[in-house]
Amino acid sequence: MPVANNCCTERQQRLWDSLKALDPPCDAMLITSRPNLRYLTGFTGSNGVAVVSALETWFFTDPRYQFQAAQEVTAKPRAVKGQLLEHVAKLAARHRWRRLGFEPDHLTAGQVELLQSKAAKSLRFVARGGVVETLRMVKSDEELAAIERSVETNSRALTAALKRLKAGMSEAELAAEIDYQMRKLGAEKPSFDTIVASGVRSALPHAHPTRAKIEPGVLLIDMGAFQDGYASDMTRTFFLGEPESKMARIYGAVLEAQLAGIDAVRPGVKASAVDRAAREVLKAHGLDKAFLHSTGHGLGLEIHEPPRLGKKEGTRLEVGMAITIEPGAYVEGVGGVRIEDTVVVTAQGCRVLTPTPKDLRVL
Amino acid sequence: MPVANNCCTERQQRLWDSLKALDPPCDAMLITSRPNLRYLTGFTGSNGVAVVSALETWFFTDPRYQFQAAQEVTAKPRAVKGQLLEHVAKLAARHRWRRLGFEPDHLTAGQVELLQSKAAKSLRFVARGGVVETLRMVKSDEELAAIERSVETNSRALTAALKRLKAGMSEAELAAEIDYQMRKLGAEKPSFDTIVASGVRSALPHAHPTRAKIEPGVLLIDMGAFQDGYASDMTRTFFLGEPESKMARIYGAVLEAQLAGIDAVRPGVKASAVDRAAREVLKAHGLDKAFLHSTGHGLGLEIHEPPRLGKKEGTRLEVGMAITIEPGAYVEGVGGVRIEDTVVVTAQGCRVLTPTPKDLRVL
Helix, strand or coil: CCCCCCCCCHHHHHHHHHHHCCCCCCCEEEECCHHHHHHHHCCCCCCEEEEEECCCEEEEECHHHHHHHHHHCCCEEEECCCCHHHHHHHHHHHCCCCEEEECHHHCEHHHHHHHHHHCCCCCEEEECCCHHHHHHCECCHHHHHHHHHHHHHHHHHHHHHHHCCCCCCEHHHHHHHHHHHHHHCCCCEECCCCEEEEHHHHHCCCCCCCCCECCCEEEEEEECEEECCEECCEEEEEEECCCCHHHHHHHHHHHHHHHHHHHHCCCCCEHHHHHHHHHHHHHHCCCHHHCCCCCEEECCCCCCEEEEECCCCCCECCCCEEEEECCEEEECCCEEEECEEEEEECCCCEEECCCCCCCCCEC | CCCCCCCCCHHHHHHHHHHHCCCCCCCEEEECCHHHHHHHHCCCCCCEEEEEECCCEEEEECHHHHHHHHHHCCCEEEECCCCHHHHHHHHHHHCCCCEEEECHHHCEHHHHHHHHHHCCCCCEEEECCCHHHHHHCECCHHHHHHHHHHHHHHHHHHHHHHHCCCCCCEHHHHHHHHHHHHHHCCCCEECCCCEEEEHHHHHCCCCCCCCCECCCEEEEEEECEEECCEECCEEEEEEECCCCHHHHHHHHHHHHHHHHHHHHCCCCCEHHHHHHHHHHHHHHCCCHHHCCCCCEEECCCCCCEEEEECCCCCCECCCCEEEEECCEEEECCCEEEECEEEEEECCCCEEECCCCCCCCCEC
16 A cells, blocks of 8 residues: 555645656755745745655744744644754755755755755755746636636726826825725735826836826826735726827727737637737737737736746646736837736636726726 | 046945955955845846946846936946846956856845856856945935935824724724825835734734734734835834733833833944843843844845844944834733834934834823
């Protein structure tokens, strides 16, 4: 009879299955990324590491999180004093591991140095980046439900904040209002710094809200919430006063591109094909050079996670992926338009989660 | 006549002077920490690296930040395509550098790998952690003015939020209210996740606000703002209804400890001496075991920066350091008290920036 594998969850087991397929084989994998740690063990605190092997998952945190870890973590938590990575080195020595996988983007040079100084000389460290992130691309039903709740809070927060928009308000004040409504409606916090860009500033894709009063013309709002740990993301572009015909045309083109992007989403297509679908519409309107970023990105425990919906992304979409579709067009000195929804890939194509209307709206 | 040194600012020059004193000597130092980059070059964007040498400072960012970098950066900015660190490797090759300093806590294992793969085999990487952080401990007058503005906004936000406190409000709602008021008063954002902990939850030093209604008894609020990039930090503990005599005694002891901590601050004393001054007062009240953290920390471009005011910290205080003084006492199942001000070390001792009163207050 095989040894019972009581302490591994399905997610830990899937990680191990992915790792087994990679060469050289590792005896265990060290997890240091916070979202990956939350995904694999449930831990939501700020200081923890996990080590996943074929038969067991270890979890280390400091005494501040002893009680919390006991409640949250799907592995036996150890609350230890001193550097957590020293305990990982001891664990490796005790098991005489020869190769330990690690996350190269989530371990600093200083941490590598510490690990190497505490571990046996014979222990080799093997970079295994992106393995957990790949597993995270396809969401479970519970995860999709959390994303949907986050999306709904986000849309309700926009509606509530716009009711409080008044003459003389600054971009920063409207951003503060949005974040406040989000929190009142159940979000933990914004999933990124809310963008409110008015007038010509809307032509900067990553504009930060300024203390300047909201100008007549374009009002671009890009906002997202974290709720129950999961992100939402939405952009809407409004007009304060009737838009100039040029901006109305740009709006129509971006909306057409966004709908074409959504229409291209289905299981089996490459992420790059969705990007192409949106880009070609903008090209037909002479706006391809005004589209300065990619068409979208995955989201979940992080606001940006794989897959990226960019020109060169070969990842094929799968049922259960949660992604944004957000083409835009930015004309320096004039203004910018971006329209963004959060969608989920389904067997038939996709389901748009974002309920906020997106026809041209004059406030 | 010596070569004119036009492109180095006073801060870049001070970094270089610190580096020169360390062995082995480096030909240049790579800066990847965002606050260190802001400190040394003025850049506030999310993607940039700097390389500081004896005679010149180089700055690399991506095309998104071309315009912003040209406005902000006190070095000739290069907006480049591809990985910024590849350009650093090319720069090192062009100058035939043999040793490049780097920040071990702000470079990932993956980035080290990339640098090593692109650089000449002969280039050695030398860890130079904490050098910029040490320079940042003593603030300039402009920095102190920014911290003072941040402290004032933070205190005004607390006053405004408490006016809106009402029966049935949850901890999370009050936290949202605090953050909203902060932003309305000029802060960019909170400098950390605002803590609102009521009743027995106040005994957890790092409690996150819950959806639970604020309970009668203790109400502990720990909050800070970022304004013009600089942090503030304050904790106040209030009572909803007259405190039980035990909690009132704890409050008195913590306040006495906090005043003793402030009284111990002066140039030349070790940071550990300030911690000891606060700790001894709590010990006299039989509360030393209830004081679960250190007495304070530096703050500036980050909410936590050196020096730490802990038991073993040997750093000596200097005029111009900005620090918090925040002893606390936490009794499981009963409640906790923490009182925290932001202070600046002066020639005579220190100046308490936080204007919010701290006598026991029943709301």
